[in-house]
Amino acid sequence: MLTLYGNPMSTCSRKVLCLLAEKGADFEFSVIDFGKGEHKQPAYLARQPFGQVPAIDHDGFELFESRAICRYLDEALPGAKLIPGDAQHRAVVEQWISVESANFTPHAMKIIYQLVMGPMRGQTPDMKAVEAGRLSLGHTITIMEARLDQSPYLAGEEFTLADVCYLPYIEYLFACGQGDLITGHPAVGDWWARCSARPSWQKAAGKA
Ligand SMILES: N[C@@H](CCC(=O)N[C@@H](CS)C(=O)NCC(=O)O)C(=O)O
Structure with a gap:
């Protein structure tokens, strides 16, 4: 089970959304509401200590930082590879x-x-x-x-x-x-x- 915590307007979330679409991956998109300051509340800070999106939970493995998330998901998920093997x-x-x-x-x-x-x-x-x-x-x-x-x-x-x-x-x-x-x-x-x-x-x- 993969959950992406992000916001549809966020540049960093969009990187991960694009990669997931390229791979044809199934995931749940948990929208973090900036208007309500959800990204600065303790529950979210436990996931991303800088209070920023995106973050993921993949079968209990938690990760933040969009580029690190993209590199991990490219390797961990099936589908097209966006990082070459060579x-x-x-x-x-x-x-x-x-x-x-x-x-x-x-x-x-x-x-x-x-x-x-x-x-x-x-x-x-x-x-x-x-x-x-x-x-x-x-x-x-x-x-x-x-x-x-x-x-x-x-x-x-x-x-x-x-x-x-x-x-x-x-x-x-x-x-x-x-x-x-x-x-x-x-x-x-x-x-x-x-x-x-x-x-x-x-x-x-x-x-x-
Ligand atoms: N280096 C981080 C940057 C994350 C970032 O700046 N996220 C923005 C949205 S694109 C954010 O959450 N801004 C809210 C804030 O900083 O309070 C990454 O690549 O994930």
Whole structure:
């Protein structure tokens, strides 16, 4: 029995939802209500001490951190493999996941925070912070463009966990009017079109 504790709007939950859809896995989705502050209550903190989603319980095995969850579920569940068996191919997947967590997401989240989360709390966006985020993210996207000009997916010919990890942040960049960062780079734009059309992403993003 697999239970995912998460929220359908959360980027990190969507990574896991996408992976589960790729694998065709059966699971229960236990929605943690941010509005009620459920993620900061003792029952949930016992599962995820930072009070963040997602977390899982797989036959009594508990785990948090979205990337660790994805790696575990890819190995533990049957279905398509999103992490290759070959050592060099797997290392390239890990390289692009590291780029996502170090060079892509922190910059993307600066923009998303200013234009999405802040306004939800009644804050006015700081457009200088948005511009700074765009500049830093643009540098990373230029590097991704060079890679994606060589292969259809970040780690080569196949869709892998490396691609999955970027999708939730890009979805939000489009939602807050910053999609030109992606479409302004032809190979990155084509890659996004390919990845985001997958039924797994459509499902994870609540579009199907
Ligand atoms: N490194 C964590 C980050 C988790 C995270 O930031 N989750 C967000 C939603 S995407 C959250 O729960 N935010 C609520 C909070 O931090 O209070 C992971 O990858 O699982």
